[in-house]
Amino acid sequence: MMEFTLWDILRNLLLAARWTVLLSLVAFAGGGIAGLLVLLLRISKRPWLRRAAEMYIGAFQGTPLLMQLFLVFFGLPLLGFRIEAWTAAVVSLTLFASAFLAEIWRGGVEAVPRGQWEAAASLGLHRIRQLRLVILPQALTIARAPTVGFLVQLVKSTALTSIIGFDELLRTSNAINNATFQPFTVYGLGALIYFCLCFPLTQYARMLERSMAIPR
Amino acid sequence: MGNSLDFSWLGDAVRLIGAGAAMTIFLVVVTALLGTLLSILGALGRTSRYAMIRRIVKAYVELIRNTPFLAQLFFIFFGLPSLGIRLDPIVAAIVAMTINLAAYGTEIVAAGLAAVPTGQREAAQALGLRPRLVFVKIVLPQALKIIFPALTSQIVIMMLESAVVSQISVRELTYEADLLQARTFLAFETYLVVTLVYLGLSVALRRLMFAGGRRFIFSGQP
Numbered sequence: 001m002m003e004f005t006l007w008d009i010l011r012n013l014l015l016a017a018r019w020t021v022l023l024s025l026v027a028f029a030g031g032g033i034a035g036l037l038v039l040l041l042r043i044s045k046r047p048w049l050r051r052a053a054e055m056y057i058g059a060f061q062g063t064p065l066l067m068q069l070f071l072v073f074f075g076l077p078l079l080g081f082r083i084e085a086w087t088a089a090v091v092s093l094t095l096f097a098s099a100f101l102a103e104i105w106r107g108g109v110e111a112v113p114r115g116q117w118e119a120a121a122s123l124g125l126h127r128i129r130q131l132r133l134v135i136l137p138q139a140l141t142i143a144r145a146p147t148v149g150f151l152v153q154l155v156k157s158t159a160l161t162s163i164i165g166f167d168e169l170l171r172t173s174n175a176i177n178n179a180t181f182q183p184f185t186v187y188g189l190g191a192l193i194y195f196c197l198c199f200p201l202t203q204y205a206r207m208l209e210r211s212m213a214i215p216r
Numbered sequence: 217m218g219n220s221l222d223f224s225w226l227g228d229a230v231r232l233i234g235a236g237a238a239m240t241i242f243l244v245v246v247t248a249l250l251g252t253l254l255s256i257l258g259a260l261g262r263t264s265r266y267a268m269i270r271r272i273v274k275a276y277v278e279l280i281r282n283t284p285f286l287a288q289l290f291f292i293f294f295g296l297p298s299l300g301i302r303l304d305p306i307v308a309a310i311v312a313m314t315i316n317l318a319a320y321g322t323e324i325v326a327a328g329l330a331a332v333p334t335g336q337r338e339a340a341q342a343l344g345l346r347p348r349l350v351f352v353k354i355v356l357p358q359a360l361k362i363i364f365p366a367l368t369s370q371i372v373i374m375m376l377e378s379a380v381v382s383q384i385s386v387r388e389l390t391y392e393a394d395l396l397q398a399r400t401f402l403a404f405e406t407y408l409v410v411t412l413v414y415l416g417l418s419v420a421l422r423r424l425m426f427a428g429g430r431r432f433i434f435s436g437q438p
Contacts, residue, residue, distance in 0.1 A: 059415065062372075062376075062414070062415045062418040062419060063376065063411045063414045063415050063418070064376040064377065064378075064379035064380075064390070064411075064414055065376070065379075066379040066380055066390060067379060067390070067407055067410060067411040067414060068411070070393075070403070070407040071404065071407050071408060071411060074397075074403035074404040074407060075404045075408075078404055152281075152282065156282075156283065156284040156285070157284070158284075159284035159285075159286045159287055160284075160286060160380065162286070163286075163380070163383060170284065170286060170287055170290070173287075173290070174290070177294065182298070183290075183291075183294040183295045183297070183298055184291075184295040184296070184298040184299065186295075187287065187290050187291040187294060187295045188291065188295060190287055191283045191287045191288070191291055194282065194283045194284055194287055195279065195282045195283050198281075198282035198283070199278065199282045202278070202281065202282055
């Protein structure tokens with residue numbers, strides 16, 4: 001049997017944490033772009049588009065992420081795509097993030113005073129330009145704290161991709177545990193690394209929240 | 217495998233899915249009760265006179281909220297035995313879920329307690345109620361009323377996260393789905409059906425909690 005020092009365990013976990021970080025960033029970027037599209041539908045003037053976006057968001061918020069992962073992992077091959085764990089992880093986390101971000105940002109859009117829309121309209125801007133130039137910049141500023149808060153949730157959610165076989169931090173923890181039989185140390189260190197990734201974000205979100213709460 | 221989906225297995229599977237759903241519901245009910253109770257204690261601890269208790273509660277909340285539930289579950293189920301604490305999978309699942317829910321619940325309840333006007337506490341004290349009664353009879357019911365929607369959401373989230381306790385072989389909904397798909401080789405169909413069951417459960421749980429809340433928490437209030 002191979003001997004693992006504490007440093008060996010930690011080094012391997014840190015190397016695996018790269019994938020956790022990368023997956024989080026890709027899903028956040030992809031989810032942000034897709035979420036913006038869902039947001040546009042969600043606040044559209046056509047009721048059926050609004051309704052469709054509402055159902056999309058409800059489906060992701062009302063089902064376990066693990067099921068969403070499985071459906072993508074086993075569903076894409078039915079559509080004729082060859083799929084690896086990484087692809088399934090990216091696709092499902094992107095969809096998951098898009099639903100949550102759209103809902104968070106809608107809260108921001110609704111917090112922008114009605115008069116801002118009217119003022120933008122009275123300047124002769126089309127609806128898309130009203131959104132792009134006047135509403136969204138304000139809405140996204142308002143929604144900054146919960147957006148960062150969601151990023152924490154996203155980082156934690158990447159742990160589930162270990163179940164479909166993506167080699168991120170938690171799956172590597174399992175593998176190292178199987179080799180070393182030191183579950184307390186391995187899972188403890190794994191959790192510590194997650195904490196070090198998430199805690200600064202949590203603090204940042206809290207700081208943003210406080211800066212938004214300035215009395216009017 | 218063609219383009220069409222195959223649901224012919226569903227008739228035989230209903231019983232298994234039902235049993236899995238029952239376990240999921242059991243886990244959530246137990247966790248919701250224990251977690252809410254712990255949340256109230258946690259919220260009290262956060263405003264404790266003793267800095268030590270405040271610090272411990274704060275550290276607990278931060279630690280749990282900044283690590284994945286699945287990692288917590290593995291730590292409890294696989295890690296604790298090396299300290300001599302060996303838990304049955306169902307117990308480990310309930311412990312992990314309760315600890316997780318209580319961390320979020322502590323923040324929620326604390327926010328609710330802070331939102332109750334201090335005048336209410338002072339009025340109750342002026343009536344001569346003892347501090348414990350002031351809390352149980354006056355402050356807590358008002359706080360629960362304020363936080364009820366947030367607490368409901370957190371409990372629904374916990375139910376959805378409970379899907380991963382299948383990983384330590386608790387026979388809940390996801391575990392049964394894993395078994396079914398291994399038997400039928402129809403993974404997508406199986407998970408689709410089970411996902412819909414989860415969706416139904418979360419909608420039903422939310423409705424039930426609001427109906428129950430209206431009946432028991434909001435009743436008798438002007």
